Structure formats: structure tokens, C-alpha cells
Amino acid sequence: MPLVKSGGIVEDPFVRIADDAPVPEGIAVIVSGARFLADAEALTQRATAVGVVWPNNRPVAELAPYLSRLALVALMFPSFRDGRGYSQARVLRERYGYTGELRATGQVLRDQFLFLLRAGFDSFEVSKEADVAAFAESIRRFDVFYQPTGDGRPTAYRRRLGRAFASVQPARTLMPCDTDARTGS
């Protein structure tokens, strides 16, 4: 399954570790939410990065104490119809100020990319090869947004008032594709 980040396919530096397998040293790992919480201190004190794949039926508030030490949070879309991950993403970014990698995993299709970006995701385990090629096009299809979501895109409400958007812009860095959206191109 190709991993898309910053608009292109990248090598996944993380390795998923099964719950019953030992955690190897020296490589970045992703562990389950249950395993992470059971051993959070030890896992976050390793020399290499640790990420967690978090189920969509458990409050992300449980991760709040560890967010600054997590390199990655992967949220699950067991079906593209199941939209709980969008709320979890926004809560992580906008309430808890999580700035690490936020990855969408599961059934991740082309027609969700823009919604996922707007909710705060910045990496995508894309289900279909063909959708990867369409990534750039599909996220540029729209340039009018009504909702302030913390992704940095100015809302229609603000554009109408002709105000600077700086006052509600979040601290985290925007992706290159976001920049295009901001200028309305």
C-alpha cells in the first residue's frame, strides 16, 4: 500500500510491530494503542521514533499526555463510510496541539483526500495505486472552504470580509499544497 506524504510517494520509515512481537531497537516503530498505553514510558524513552495506530472507538484524550513524544499517530478508517477518524484528527490537532505526523490508514480513497487534509492528516496509506497519481489533482479541485478547521485554509466568511487570516492561523507549518489553496489558485 503506497504511502503518500507532501503530495508524493515516500518510503515508510516506520515498521509495524505486532502486539506479541518484541520491539526492535534502532528503527522507527508503530505499535497498537493498547500496547502503547501499557508500556508508554519505556516506548517513548527509546532512541528511535515511536508511533501509535489508534482505534477509532477510543477517545484520543488518552493519548494527550504522550503527544509531544509521539512521532506518529495513525488513525483508522475501517471503511471509507466510517468518519470517526475525522473528529479524532481535528481534536488531536486543534485541541491538543499535536504537531507530529498524522496518518490515515484503512480504506483511504481519492475522494477523501481533501477532507482528510482539512481535518489535519498529513500522510496517507492509499488503498489504490491509481488514486496516488490523482492525489495532487483531487486536492486542488476545490478552492472554496466554508469551515475553519485549523488546516490554514481561509474560509469563505473571512475572504468576504477581506480580513487578514493571520489571527486564526494555527502554529503548525502548512504543507506545500496548502499554500496553493491559501492563495485561491
Add this chain to the structure above:
Amino acid sequence: MYRYDELDQALVDQRVSEFRDQVSRRLSGELTEDEFKLLRLMNGVYLQLHAYMLRIAIPYGTLSSEQMRMLAHVARRYDRGYGHFTTRQNIQFNWIKLEEMPDTLADLAKVGMHAMQTSGNCVRNITTDQWAGVAADEIEDPRIWAEVLRQHSTMHPEFTFLPRKFKIAITAAAHDRAAVKVHDIGLRMLRNSAGELGFEVMVGGGLGRTPFIGKTIKPFLPTRDFLSYVEAILRTYNQYGRRDNIYKARIKILVHELGADKFAAEVENEWNTIKEGALALDPAVVADIAARFIYPNYERLEDNPAALARARKEDRAFAVWLDNSVSNHKQPGYAIVTLSLKPTGAPPGDATADQMDAIADLADRYSFGEIRVGHEQNLVLPNVAQRDLLELWQQLEAHELATPNVGLVSDIIACPGLDYCTLANARSIPVAQELTKRFGDHALAKTIGRLHINISGCINACGHHHVGHIGILGVEKNGEEFYQITLGGRADEGAKLGALLGPAVRYGEVADVVEDVVAAYVELRERPEELFVDTVKRIGVEPFKERVYATR
């Protein structure tokens, strides 16, 4: 009328281009039907019994004459010459080819119309009072707030894949014509003791197989918190609403299972974390939206001009129509005119392309180019000068749009039923047609007075049978159509679910039973002014049951 600005228009155009791409991927086989299903539903395209159906949004039921002409064009060019106005202030076309959907939507986009979010598990078209902006009894035009919500809910990145569909209705009048208590969120505008505007917020109302009346979780919500509070409700629902069973996925089940108090507390917690954020409504933002609503430039006219009084005396049929279909306007000298889409023997809510064009012309001539769609599946010309009423009536008559049965027993709300819908268990439209014949005599209907009959062809309740004064629900028993009848339901500010009359009856008996119920009411009412629902409330269902089942 709300006029799109270039941003609103750009989004609709971009959406058409996206859907064109999605349709071509489906036609090429790149998308499976399962993957495409959700995408087409997001654009109002259903697969019905015979063909694809396109449901077009008419936000808060307001149409311009130009938009109505485009609907007529769509009916002629892409469909079979007619359309069906629904109980959610939308219009449906039943015969459009999938290949032609993108062109249909592109044509609609030219007049600022679209089919976004008329289906799918997202926030649906926001509905309101069909008399908004002209009703004498309203606090403020609720369409401004419906428009704020329309924009906010359009392609909302967090709430496009909710557990189930989500319907929001707003009223700002003392008399609730928007049925807000049977919506996922119902909003009622009011002023607090300090004179500030705000909303009473109700959640968890709905019909379907498990009907509930909405519960108030916020007695007064200041307008500045309008969006943040709705967002908090949606976020709570998105995370905790059930996804294991489609029939238990609506917010009403969550509210019921948690209890309204617990649900309200969850929302409050969520709300407290976001209410001071970017969603706090800047009055300038609301003012900017309000400024794009165009209001008629009314003349200064007198109420009840002499010519009108004379015409009323001279023409009995005109007088009947005036008493039935014309209502008070907030502006002196003007009237609100309801156009019945329920002529005797016809499917409720249907209009032909020729009728649509005629209505558009009449709207231009007599109603400042404005038309409304009400949830009772009738149309409204909201701004008619009283001096023009006679002329207007004569032309409406010529187009079969002046049946004087608004609010009466033959003004029936019905879903498409088994004739069109894959979900239905029984026919609805033929039942409605038969009833309009039985009660077609205006003198009889007037004697009976206000009486709403609602018919649904299955327990999904698209015909809102639970809140009909008389509700008729089609079910299937051993391959045969049967109908359950309920009495005493209502959808207004006193919203209530109807009570079951007794065992279900066969298709051929429905009209007889309804006649018996109505005859019993006429005998049992205390005085002619006592409405059917009030008689049922006073004496209960039992006396009706005795009458109906004694001879069966």
C-alpha cells in the same frame, strides 16, 4: 432571495466538475458500484426501482423564477416532463440517465442550484418555514440562519461520513410550520428576557421506524454560539452515534440510549472547548450573509382593496379559494398565496414542466420573482399584492394550481411508495389519489376543516405518517399490502406522535376506514370549530376504534 457570490458559485461549479469525473470513472469501471454509491449519494443520485433518481436541493425552500424555469428545462430535457416536490423542500426527478447527470447538474449550476448533500450520511438540506421573511408572526427571517448553516455544512470535512443522515430545521415564528421537533436538530428562534436573539435547541427528534419528538437540550443559545454549538452536537454524534446497525444509527437513538441530560452534558463539554474559537460568529459575517438576501421593494398599499371585496362577493369560487389558499402577509396590502399541488386524483407534489414555467411567469408578474416550497408539498407565491389576487387566481385555475384544499383533508402528504421506491412495502400514491376523490367535494372538506393525512409506504416514514392527524402506514403481510392507521399526530409546536387505531386493514379498505373516522369525528366534535386533532386529544382513540371496527 439569497444571491450566491462568486465563492458560492465557484464551489458549486467545482463540485459539478468533480462529479463529472466520478461518473466517468464509474462508467469506465474504475470505480465499483459500492465505491460510487457513496459518491453519487453525496450528489443526490439514488438508484430507484426503474432508474436513477436525482434529488435537487432547494435550500430553505426558496426558489427564484429563473431557478423554477431551469427545473422545467430539466424536466423536459432530461426527464419525462414533470418533477416531484418532496416533504423536505427539495425536488426529485425520477427518470434521468446516469450519463446525463453531469450535464443536468451543470445546467442547474448556471442558476446556483445543486444536488449536494440531498442524500448520504451528511448534513442534509437545511429546511425552514415556507413563509420565512413574510410571515406576520416571525421574530426574524430564519433563512439567514439557514444560509449560515447551509454554508457551514457544505462539504464539511469532519461531518461528511456521519453514522447516518442528519436533518436540521429552523423556525422563527410562533406557529411552527417547519416541524422542527421531528428533526435531528430543531432550532427555534426566540428572544431572552434581555431581548437578545437566540435559539432553543432540540435534538433527537425524528420519524422512521423509531419515532421520537425532539428534546430541548439548550433553552437559549446566543446567536454568536450558533455554529460552535451545532458543531459540538455533530462531533458528539460522529464519535458516539451507533454504526453497528443502520436502523439505530440516527442521533435520536443515541439521545434516547444516553438520555437527553447525559447527551446534553457531553455536548456541553465538547462545546466548552471550541466555543471561543474560530466558530464564534462575528456579527459582521452574519450581516454579510444577510445583506445578500434580496427583499421585495413593496409598494405602500391598503389591506382589503375595494375591488377585492367586490370580486369576493361576485364570484363564489374565488371566495372559496381566497378563504382557503390566501394567508396574511406582514406587509399591508400583500398576501401569501399557496398553490395546491394536490388536485383531485393526482399524485401529491407533482408539477409538470408547463406548470413550472407558468408558475415562474406568475411569480415574475405577481410575486417579485419569488417562489417557496413547503414541507406539505405545495408551492407558495409569497409576495402577492391583494389587488392582483383575482387575476392571479384566474391564471392559476387555468393551470390547475388553484384547488382550494390547502390544509384540508385532501391536502395529503405522501411518499412515492411502491410505485417508485425500492424500500416501500406498499403503495402510497394510489391511496392518496383515492382519498382525494372521496373528499373532492369542497363543501364536505370545508365542513371537516383542517385535517392532515400523511401516508408512508414503509416504516421509513418519508410521508411522516406518525405526525399526520390521520397517519397511514403501508406494511406487508404474507405478500399483501396492509395499512396501519394512527390518529392524533401533529408536527407543529405541539408535536405529538399519533396513536394506533387498531389492526391493519387491506388496501381496498383504507379509504372506507378513513371515511368512517372522519364521519365519527364530525359526530363527536363538540362544535364545528373543534379541529380533528383536538377531538382526538379530548376523547382519545377508543370511540373511533369502536366505530371503525364494529362493522368489520
